[in-house]
Amino acid sequence: MRMVYVTPDGGRHWVDSEWRNTMTLRDAIADSRPGDLIRLLPGNYFLPEAIDLPRDGTPAEPIIIRGEHGAIIDGRRPPDPEVSATSPGPLRYAAFRMINRCHIRLDNIRIERSWPSAVYMENSHHLIFKDMEIEGGTYAFYADGPSCHHISVVRCDWVQDDSLWRYINWAMVHDGELVPGEKAPYRYLNGAFFGSNNIKGDIVIRANNIRHCYNAIRLDMSDEYADAPLGDFNCNVVITQNRFSFVRDNPVEPETVAVNWWVTYNQLYNCHKWFSQDGVKGGFWYYFGNLGWFDSRPGPEGDENNGGAVFKFGKDPDALPSLPFETFHNSFYLRQQYVKNGTTSQWRHRRNAIGYADSAHLPPGLMTPGQPFLGEDLELSSQENVSFDGDLCNHPTFPSVFDNYPGVYLGGLPVNGPIFRAGICGDLALLPGKAVPYDQPLAVQMPDGTVWHSENGLMPGALDGNGMFTGPRYRPVDMDYLQQCQQTDD
Template identity: 50%
Template sequence: MEVIYVSHDGGTHWIDAKQRETKTLEVAISQSQPGHLIRLIAGTYNISQPLRLPRSGTVDQPIVIRGDSGVVLDGNRGPDATVSATNPGASRFAVFQLIDVDHIRIEEIVIRRAWPSAVYIENSCDLSFAGLDISDGTYAFYANGPRTERIRIRACRWVQDVAIWRTIRWDEIHDGKDEDGNVIKVPYRYLNGAFFGSDDIAGEVEISNNDIRDCYNGIRMDVSADNVGAPVGTFNRDVRILDNRFSYIRDNPVEPEAIAVGWWIGRNRFFNCHKLFSQDGVRGGFWYYFGNICWFDSRPGPEGDEYNGGAVFKLGKGGSVPQPDYVSACLHNSFFLRQKYIKKGTTRGLINARNAIDHADPTALPDQMMPLDQSFLGKQEDIQLSASPPLPVRFEGDLANHPTYPAVFDPYDGVLHDPRPAEGPLFENSLAGQFDLAECHRVPYSCGLEIPLPDGTTWHSPRAYWPGAITNGRVIFGPEYVPVDIEYVRSLPIPG
C-alpha cells in the first residue's frame, strides 16, 4: 500500500526517523485512491465539515484511514435536537460520511463532539471499523440504505453521556404523546440514539469486542414504514453481536425494530442494563441469545423516575402488534437480576432453555435497589405464553432461585419443562462479577438440546454443559453462526 502521511497543518514533520511531507486530512481524503494507507500523526484535528470519501477501494486494495497514538478528531459540535431516534441523513454532520463507497477501513482514532453522528453510512458495503474511541453524539455509527451490508465494527468504545444512567429521567430522553396523539418533545431527546443505529439496511453486520457504555441504546436497527411489508430477509439479516461489554444502558442494549432474521447475540456481558432483549413488535425470528452474562450493582434514574424496573425480555403487546414468524432461542445465559424476567407482553416460538436465573436477595442490598417483593414474571393478565403449535413457547431446564419458581408457570399450561428450582445464590459472587456456578449446581443434563438454525440444520447443545453461561470455568461458545438461507426461511409457514 502507498502510505499518505497526514498532519493537522499539512507541513513537514519528523516521522519514523525522517522529515516527511504531509497533507491535511481533508486533502488526503479528497485525493484518496484504492491502496492508500492514510496515516494520521498525533495531534488534534478540528473537523468543520464532514469528511466524505469520494471513491471506493477494492477487495485487494482497500482505502485505509489509520491514526497514530494521540490522534483526536474533534467535531466541535453540540447536540442536534432535531435528531431523536431517527435517521440523521446525509445533510447533517458526521466526522466521516461513507456514501456509495465500498472497501473502506477506519482504525485507531479518537472522535469527540460529533453530533449527531461520528460515522454516517449510506448504500455502502464492505466497511470495517476497529479501535475507534468515540464520545458524545446521538449515534456513534448510523447506517442507511438497502445496498448497505457487510459492516464490521470491532474493538471500539463509545461513551454517550455519563449522566444518562443516574441523573437524567428516562422520560426526559424518550419523546411522549399527549391525549390527542401529538408528540411531546422532551429536553434530552437528542440522546435517544444508539452505538449502532440503522434504517433499511440489508444486514450482514458484525459488532464484536466493543465497550459500549453510558448510553440510551446499544444496537437499534429499524425498517422504515415504506419497507415493513418487504419479504423476510430483505432487511436486518445476519447480525452478529458477540463478545461485547454493555454497561449503564438506560433503555435497550439490543433492539431490532419491525423485522429481523438471523441475529446472534452471544457471549456478551451486560452490566447495569435496563431491558436486555427487545422483541417488541418485531417480525422474523431465528434470534439466538447464548453465553451472555448479566448482572448489576446499581438502579437507574434519579429520585422519582418511575422507569427503573427493567426486564430481561421486552415483548410485544399482542393484538395487532406483530409477533415473531419463526423460532428463537435463549439458552445457557447467566442472569443476576433485580428485575423481572418478563414484565408484560406476548411472544411465540421462544425456546428459553438451561439458563441460570439468580434473583438477588433484596434484603442483602442497599435500600430501594430492588422491590422487596420482586416477582419472577409480571402480572398474569399482562403476559401471554402458550405451548400451542405451530410456534410453542418452551421454558426448559432453567435453574432459578426465585421463591415462586416453578409455580409461577402454573397458569401457562405446557410451557414449563424440567425445571431446576434452587435456594440461595446460584453463583460464586454475583456482585463481584464471579459467575461460576456454586458447586452444588454443577450438574450436567441427561439429554441433548436441539435448536433449529436458519439454514434448515440443527444445533445440538452438549449434554455435558451445566446451566448458565459457564461450564468448567469457560464461557460456552454456543451455536456456530450460519447465515440465513433465504429460500429455506421463506418456505416456512407463517402463523396466521
C-alpha cells in the same frame, strides 16, 4: 500500497526517522485512491465540516484511514436536538460520511464532539471500523438505505453521556413521555452506538465497549418496506463479545423485523431492558452465552422508569416471531422482572441460570422487595410454541408461576438461596451443589436447515466450570430454507 502521512497543518514533519511531506486530512481524503494507507499522526484535527469519502476502495485494495495514538478528531459540535431516534440523514454533520461507498476501513481513530453522528453511511457496503474511540453523539455509527450491508464494527469504545444512567430522568430523553406530543429536553440522547434504517444486513458488532448511553444497538425499518419479504432487511446480524454497561434503555433493539440475529457471549452490566423485541417479526434469533448482572439502579430520585426487564415484548399479535427464537445457556443475576408484559411465540427457553438477589441483603432501594419473576400482563402459550425447559432458577415463584401458562413449563431446576459465586461482583460461576450436568445434549434448529447438538454433560448457564459454554458457530440464513419455513408456516 501508498503511505500517506497526515498532520493537522499538512506541513513538513519528522516521521519514521526522516523528514516527510504531510497533507491535511481533508486533502488526503480528497486525493485518496484504492490501496492507500492514510496515517493520522498525533495532533488535534478540527473538522468544521464533515469529511466525505470521494471514492471506493476495492476488495484487494481497500482505502484505510488509521490514526496513531494522540490523533484526535474534534467536531466541536453541540448536540443536535432535531435528531432523536431517527436517521440523521446525509445533510447533517458527521466526522466521516460515506455515501454510495465500499471497501473502506477506519482504524484506531478517536472522535469527540461529533453530533449527531461520528460516522454516517448511506447505501454503502463492505466497511470496517476497528479500535475506534468515540465520545458523544446521538449515534456513534449510523447506516441508512437498502444497499447498506457487510459492515463490521470491532473493538470500538463509545461513551455517549456519563450523566445519563444516574442523573437524567428516562422520560426526559423519550419524546411524549413528560407531556404527550411534546419533545423531550434530552431527546438528542435517544440514539445508539449503532443505529440504522432500512439496511439489508450482514452486520458484525463484536468486542466493543459500549457504556453510559441510552441505547446500544437499534436497527429500524420504515413503513414503506413493511410488506418486504422476510430476509430483505435486518438480516444476518451478529452481536457478540461486547460489554454493555450503564445502558439506560435497551442494549439490543431490533425494530419491525429481524432475521437471523445472534446475540452471544456478551456482558451486560447495569442495563435497563436488555433485549427488546417489541413489535418485531422474523426469527432465527439466538441468545446464548451471555452474562448479565447489576450493582446499581438507574435514574435520579423519583424516576419511575428504573425497574427494567431482561426481555421486552410487544402486545401486537400480528408482530411476533414466526421462526425459531432460542434462548439457552445464559447466566443472569437479577434485581428486575424477567419479562413484564406483552407476548411472543416460537420461544424455546432452555438451560439458563437465573439467579435473583435477596433484597434484604442489598442497600435500601437497590431492588424492589418481592420482585415478581413474570409480570401479570404477560401472555405465554404453548400453542404458540413457547416453552421453558431445564432452567436453573432461585426465584421463590419458580416454577409455580407457570401454573398461569398451561403446557409452557416442561421442567427445570428450582433451588433456594444464591446460585452464583458472587453475582453482584459479576462472578457468575455456579456454586457447588446447585445443579448437576444434563444427561442429554441440547438440539437447536439452525437457519440453514441443519440441527446443532451441544456437548453432553453440560451444566446450566453460560459457564461450564470456569470456562464459557461453547455454542454453535454463526451461519448465515439459507434463503431457500427461509422460504420453505414460511411456506410451511402458511
